[in-house]
Amino acid sequence: MARSLTTRFSAFALAAALGTAGFAASAEESLTVVSWGGAYGVAQKKHVIDPFQKDTGVKVLFEDYSGGVAEIKAQVESGNIQWDVVDFEVIDLERACSEGLLESIPHEDLPAGVDGKSAAEDFIPEALASECAVGNIVWSVVFAYNEKTIGGTKAASIEDFFDTKKIPGKRALRKRPQVNMEWALLADGVAPKDVYEVLATPEGQQRAFDKLATIKDDLVWFDSWSQAPQLLNDGGAVLVQSANGRFYDAIRQENKPFVIVWDGHVYDLDAWAIVKGTQKKDLALKFIAYATGSKPLAGMPDVAYGPTRKSSMPLADPTAAPHLPTAHLDKGIQASSDFWADYGESLGEKFNEWLLK
């Protein structure tokens, strides 16, 4: 009996060892890349993931997440790293980087653009601002209306968003202080360049909450960008906030009668970063260098996100150009990741308190 047990046990151990060996062998050539899914994910799969797999033979596990730092923090703290490369919103990036959750990326190793300009010249400066990441797209938070439900007066400016007399009906915003506080101040007449300075003062925060309070009864809150086009489509709200690419995709792919209003848009970057402690740092660096090359980035305008390399624009679909955030920079402001690293938590609490009032 004892003997058979030992035999069985050693057989099991052997199988387990073989299993891990097989696993380790395949692990060498696979990379887990995490991004946002949706139309953006489809574009990334087509222009970045698939060509990378084809060119290098590396298997890429492409997964979705919904932003935030929680999962990465859990992985780094437990030492059980599941994700290698993550597509970050820059608002979250600053915090993740400063908390030591990300590897640093040597920017000088990035390849030159197709036109021969060095990476430092080719990228827009914001894309290389963080030592932890390389920016890949410029996207923007905008609002849009539906031609079918808006009625006679169309919305044209951020003031209109807060003017329920001019445009009656519900407005939908994402349930968080980010962007909404900025919009409130812009609509209240604060100059775009002063928004974050004003918002850093208690009076400025009160001013933003007061402005939001003027339309509080007409506000609908949602939790994920994917809910936004739905709200606009079924008439849940007249004016709806979302990422510009989500609206663009609904307009282009599903022929929805949506119109994007660019006034007061808050633009931000997305960036590729590497989770600290990953076993595949070299491969991850290789992936990021590839993914932020001129050609893969030229595919991003498919979903109306602007490439961060100047050399990508000539390669991109020209019909998308007027729909990119980069074509409307004069009407918007850049989201400040420094500001939100400082005030994200305290304003988050105040925002929730205000919601309950």
Place this chain on the structure above:
Amino acid sequence: MSSLTTTEADQAASARSKKRLTAFLFVVPLLAFILLTFVAPIGSMLWRSVHHPAVAELIPLTLVELQRWDGTALPDETTLNVFAQELHGLAKERLSGKLSEELNRAYTGMSSVVKSSARRIARIETEQLATQGAGTLLKAHGNWSKPEVWYAIKRAGAVYTYDYYLTALDLELHPEQGIQVREDTQIYLQLYGKTLNMALVITLFCALLGYPLAYYLAGLPENRANLLLVLVLLPFWTSLLVRTTAWIALLQTNGVINSFLLSTGLISQPIEMLYTSFATVVAMTHILLPFMILPLYSVMRGIDPSYLRAALSLGAKPIPAFARIYFPMTLPGLSAGALLVFIISVGYYITPALVGGTDGQMISNIIAFHMQRSNNWELAAALGSLLLGLILLLYWVYDRFVGASNIKLG
């Protein structure tokens, strides 16, 4: 009859202990499972809410210096010099960001101050900082000359702290006045109250809807009751998300209910139902109803109908007979159902997040905010621990007045 001999007694004892061991071995997998997936996470959560060594590990020497500080004016130059040197070291090891995050939690706005100061200090030699650190620091940012900032640093440096519990109760520790109501934001007590209130309303609705249905089912012949029970269980087997989104489709402005009411001419304007606490209550009542019906049904099935018949034949009117004979016998099922529904709804997250809008928020949504967005896991842990404590307290009260042994799940 003689008593057992010593050998026989030993044999019996060893047989017994062997049986016990076998029984225990059967339980081991479950025990390990519960320890790993239930006790350990809750334990680590409780631990995290009071144990917070991050700052103490980052700036140990400064904290030692701060021990001498009386807390009124600015700390002396030595302390500031030591801090400047430690900040220099952290900046070189790319750890200053971690400190900035931690201090920002203790004093809003410190994140950028620490980062910019660290950049400035990283350019200066350590030896120089030993004497001129204080000056550099004060020049780097005005915040370093505020005693409140240093008080916050000292508090944040405590390895064991109850500060997160204070925050979770809308309190704060003032350097002079001691514990007081938080000046900045007061939100958590309100949310706890609201959560309990919602859970109570949902439990009540579940009982009101579930009791008659269970009563009806218990009175039916077995095969028909089983058929109808499937209808109760069918939504129970459907995915939670599907059921919640179905409510969105029903309740939204141009949804099924509003279009129906509009077409019949009962209303001229669509009613706002989605994204209110009404929507949360309706959707959660629907989702949790089986938890009420099933224990009620199984308890009612076990009640002998002859009791009620006896009461009636002895002259009791139907309503008093029901209230005094039948209803008390169903109490174990009712309390089991109510307890299940109440406890589940207190911690509910997805449904309020999807259909609750502004006033349908519950405490779990803010815990999720601190886990996912603000990254303040310690506060999330404190909030969660308080919620756990609250439920245990309610359970204890329940046990005192109703008796936990009365609960019957089937």
